[in-house]
Amino acid sequence: AQSVTQLGSHVSVSEGALVLLRCNYSSSVPPYLFWYVQYPNQGLQLLLKYTTGATLVKGINGFEAEFKKSETSFHLTKPSAHMSDAAEYFCAVRSGGGADGLTFGKGTHLIIQP
Amino acid sequence: EAQVTQNPRYLITVTGKKLTVTCSQNMNHEYMSWYRQDPGLGLRQIYYSMNVEVTDKGDVPEGYKVSRKEKRNFPLILESPSPNQTSLYFCASSEAGAGEQFFGPGTRLTVL
Numbered sequence: 244a245q246s247v248t249q250l251g252s253h254v255s256v257s258e259g260a261l262v263l264l265r266c267n268y269s270s271s272v273p274p275y276l277f278w279y280v281q282y283p284n285q286g287l288q289l290l291l292k293y294t295t296g297a298t299l300v301k302g303i304n305g306f307e308a309e310f311k312k313s314e315t316s317f318h319l320t321k322p323s324a325h326m327s328d329a330a331e332y333f334c335a336v337r338s339g340g341g342a343d344g345l346t347f348g349k350g351t352h353l354i355i356q357p
Numbered sequence: 358e359a360q361v362t363q364n365p366r367y368l369i370t371v372t373g374k375k376l377t378v379t380c381s382q383n384m385n386h387e388y389m390s391w392y393r394q395d396p397g398l399g400l401r402q403i404y405y406s407m408n409v410e411v412t413d414k415g416d417v418p419e420g421y422k423v424s425r426k427e428k429r430n431f432p433l434i435l436e437s438p439s440p441n442q443t444s445l446y447f448c449a450s451s452e453a454g455a456g457e458q459f460f461g462p463g464t465r466l467t468v469l
Contacts, residue, residue, distance in 0.1 A: 252397070275456040277456070277457065279460075285462065285463075286447060286460040286461055286462045286463050287400075287447065287449075287460040288460075289457055289459075292456065292457055294456060333399060333400065335400075337456045344390050344402045344405050344415060345400075345402070345449075345458060346402075347392075347399040347400040347401070348399055349397060349398060349399040350399050
């Protein structure tokens with residue numbers, strides 16, 4: 244079975260500071276990895292994904308993530324936080340066994356301090 | 358516009374009263390799935406379908422049923438809802454093998 248661990252249920256940063264949201268996964272096969280964002284009272288929106296190829300992946304809204312196989316990590320970063328980045332962020336790994344379902348982490352609530 | 362729609366968006370019901378949450382996608386996706394989101398637990402998969410008439414259990418299927426009679430629709434059925442099924446429910450779809458899933462806006466269900 245695959246699993247995802249997101250370190251920190253809440254992360255607070257100042258506006259303009261670096262955003263770092265941590266994600267570690269376990270997988271018995273090469274994983275597909277995803278970061279989704281959920282704004283209040285909305286559904287999930289894909290930020291970025293890693294499937295194969297380049298390990299540094301760029302997404303929307305200035306976010307990027309790096310797949311590090313040796314560390315089984317897929318941390319999400321953004322150089323400069325904006326107030327509009329306040330949201331819930333979910334890391335997910337694609338399930339094995341031919342079922343294309345996602346296994347999600349428990350989420351990290353990002354708080355932006357003015 | 359490519360989208361996944363769910364209805365209703367909000368529902369308050371009582372224990373034991375059967376209900377159905379509809380889900381429809383207009384992207385001709387083979388794969389559809391239902392998740393529930395609970396505070397501190399993230400999203401957990403309830404059921405999924407890899408194509409018409411092909412469905413299977415996810416991680417938390419107890420108390421739920423699904424059907425996939427048409428490619429675009431994947432309703433979630435609660436035959437006898439209980440308070441522990443109070444949650445936020447999301448439907449999602451994707452092409453087979455693509456991995457990236459597109460999510461509906463969510464249905465907030467309260468069972469009294």
